[in-house]
Amino acid sequence: MKKNVSILSIGDELLNGFTIDTNSSWLAKEISKYDFLDVKNNLTVKDNYEEIYSSLDYLLSKNNRFIFITGGLGPTHDDITKNALMNYFDSELICDLKYMKSLEKRYPIISRELIKNQSQILAVSNIIPNSKGTAIGMALKHDGTDLFILPGVPAEMKNMYHEHVSKKFIDPFFKKKIKYITILTAGIYETKLYEILRDLIYENKENFRVSFLPSYSGVRIRLMSNNNTPLDGFKNLIIKKIDDYIFGFNDDTLEQVISKDLISNGKKIAIAESCTGGYISKKITDIPNSSNYFIGSVVAYSNLVKEEILKVNKKTLVEKGAVSSEVALQMALGVMNKFKSNIGIATTGISGPSGGTKEKPVGLIYIAIASKNCQVVKKFNLIPDREKHRRIATQVCLNMLRLFLKK
Amino acid sequence: MKKNVSILSIGDELLNGFTIDTNSSWLAKEISKYDFLDVKNNLTVKDNYEEIYSSLDYLLSKNNRFIFITGGLGPTHDDITKNALMNYFDSELICDLKYMKSLEKRYPIISRELIKNQSQILAVSNIIPNSKGTAIGMALKHDGTDLFILPGVPAEMKNMYHEHVSKKFIDPFFKKKIKYITILTAGIYETKLYEILRDLIYENKENFRVSFLPSYSGVRIRLMSNNNTPLDGFKNLIIKKIDDYIFGFNDDTLEQVISKDLISNGKKIAIAESCTGGYISKKITDIPNSSNYFIGSVVAYSNLVKEEILKVNKKTLVEKGAVSSEVALQMALGVMNKFKSNIGIATTGISGPSGGTKEKPVGLIYIAIASKNCQVVKKFNLIPDREKHRRIATQVCLNMLRLFLKK
DSSP: OOEEEEEEEEOGGGTTTSSOOOHHHHHHHHHTTBTTEEEEEEEEEOSOHHHHHHHHHHHHTTOEEEEEEESOOSSSTTOOHHHHHHHHTTOOEEEOHHHHHHHHHHOTTSOHHHHHHHTEEETTSEEEOOSSSSOOEEEEEETTEEEEEEOSSHHHHHHHIIIIIIIIIITTTSOBOOOEEEEEEOSSOHHHHHHHHHHHHHHTTTTEEEEEEEETTEEEEEEEESSSOOSHHHHHHHHHHHGGGEEEETTOOHHHHHHHHHHHHTOOEEEEESTTTTHHHHHHHTSTTGGGTEEEEEEEOSHHHHHHTTOOOHHHHHHHOSSSHHHHHHHHHHHHHHHTOSEEEEEEEOOSSSOOOSSSOTTEEEEEEEOSSOEEEEEEEOOSSHHHHHHHHHHHHHHHHHHHHHO | OOEEEEEEEEOGGGTTTSSOOOHHHHHHHHHTTBTTEEEEEEEEEOSOHHHHHHHHHHHHTTOEEEEEEESOOSSSTTOOHHHHHHHHTTOOEEEOHHHHHHHHHHOTTSOHHHHHHHTEEETTSEEEOOSSSSOOEEEEEETTEEEEEEOSSHHHHHHHIIIIIIIIIITTTSOBOOOEEEEEEOSSOHHHHHHHHHHHHHHTTTTEEEEEEEETTEEEEEEEESSSOOSHHHHHHHHHHHGGGEEEETTOOHHHHHHHHHHHHTOOEEEEESTTTTHHHHHHHTSTTGGGTEEEEEEEOSHHHHHHTTOOOHHHHHHHOSSSHHHHHHHHHHHHHHHTOSEEEEEEEOOSSSOOOSSSOTTEEEEEEEOSSOEEEEEEEOOSSHHHHHHHHHHHHHHHHHHHHHO
16 A cells, blocks of 8 residues: 655745756655655645645645655745744744754854754754754654655755655665666657557556657656566566667666777767767767767868868868768768777758758758768758757767667 | 735656656746736646545635646546546536647647547636647636646647737736846856845845845846836946946846857857867857857867867977866967967866866866967866866856957
């Protein structure tokens, strides 16, 4: 039997659109790792006494095993969470002397008054210490519900959750389970994937749930177990059917996968970017130690750079145009030769909003990957929106590189 | 007297941590543009009948003028919002024939059954058409509350809000007001800004509220009017005190501001990036028509590229090291000469996690900007975390370029 969990976020800034609440989603993801726990409600209210009282009435009526309350624990006049809880639970505020001493040591320049304020907890609660900030946290029991009151600053909240809440209050009573796995694909549409996997999904629907999550960086396939049937067997059946499209699992990224491949085969790459404008190079260098395999790039926005640095033929530029398969290939070979790499990668396209023609509309892109023995150039018509075009083109290029390295 | 607004988001995926709810924050920001409207509650529940009923009980008890409901309008078995509302409001589902015809025309390959499903609205509601997707929207009145039921897909929801909801239901009854303005600064710490502005803020605290919002891209200063006192006078007093640090207002970005400056003065730039790895070029080319002033870049990750393409002196590289003010300047001049630009920009630093030494720790970076007549090199010790270092370095470099162009 599943137990309910609810999250209450308190803060004006969460309701005026200036701050996107990421805490609730993070907490929900943590809770989803446990069997028999289910986040049912997520409520956000202002720093307002009446709203806090009525939200507590609502959530406490829902038979929750755990309620997480975040926000409003700072020292300013806007932060009323502690006082509101004191009234609601008919308790009083007492100073945790040990915590106060530790704050005085850690923050010698903060005023004594502020430190005292930040060291107060509800008399009916137990302290949840905060090692990354000043705001003290609290745990309290009310009927069958454990309430955890944590600061809204994400780094502090997450740390207190891991250091105290999950260890003391959740892990001893609830088992963690890998209840899902995410298979990451690239280079294939959702409808096509579904066509390939439909029968397999149907045959296993008693035990497994499958969701398709399309995004600009590819379609993620999430497998969930309905009844704790181990996922591995089903996962392997799926992998067998769509192996070529799978680049990784869970939190993997294309640039990480490529990094591993390049390090293991000792190859070095260089990149010539036109429309992607540095995006691919940025992604490649997001990875620590990418200097082991990445020599460098040329962002060849003007034709002058294509000609003078990359040695693209002037005649080809005039006759075929800068956005052509011939120029893409010459750019890839040019940067490979110039930078003495094993592999050269190039993009040339029209991200828009202007620059499109009837023959070469906004969205068109050529991507080339070349080594001494093998050259590939592909043409794509991607979404004709500058930001999306560049983002998708970067992913498509990285996926082409992944497949190129597999050969 | 302020009127309450609440937002109800429906969807399992919002409560298992896989999807961060951005719709609520977007809606809250839109609502905050109106005088006398105040988002009081934001509640997220699962695709579950009981939860939807009790959330409606809760929100309808709160004297809301408007309630926005998003999510759960798709065609799959998980999408139960329409049926739940039908039961709750004791209504029935009827097909909007005109909308159905339009869907048939727009989506000729979708099955008739699905189109019929997506064209059904509650008998007690009025249609809110969706021109970006299939899911139909609804507006219905209950006691003094207008409820709007919209799809969870952000692009569809936003479009329907702007095309129908705000036009018909909000604008005619509530006045829009510029209630706040955000001043964007770069190159100065929050504490320093506060020191400069403290007296001014104190003197005007009856009429204006000032918040400092530090982030990796600079400190934003938000001015809000307490009582509809026009903001302009106070804004100008602040600008006068910190003019040099202000790069824009509200949604401006450094790369937009630089774009305007470069277009107006006709100068062209080229960039040599080491540790930033293409990030600066990517930001510059995010802007449409950046080809008017951006010639290109060299991402010089290896010393070979620094020497051979950028003509950095080998002796300097050996004696001073790749991360040095001398090399930064030679890179900037090198790319300027090679690419025949008016201005050359260069970065060289250590983003980590490895590569740091005692003399040159992770976080160190030199940024150079050069024209024929003027050269600037600056040294910074930024956060020693690869992702943050590269992000902050990019912003710092763009701000240096902005100031360089002002001279």
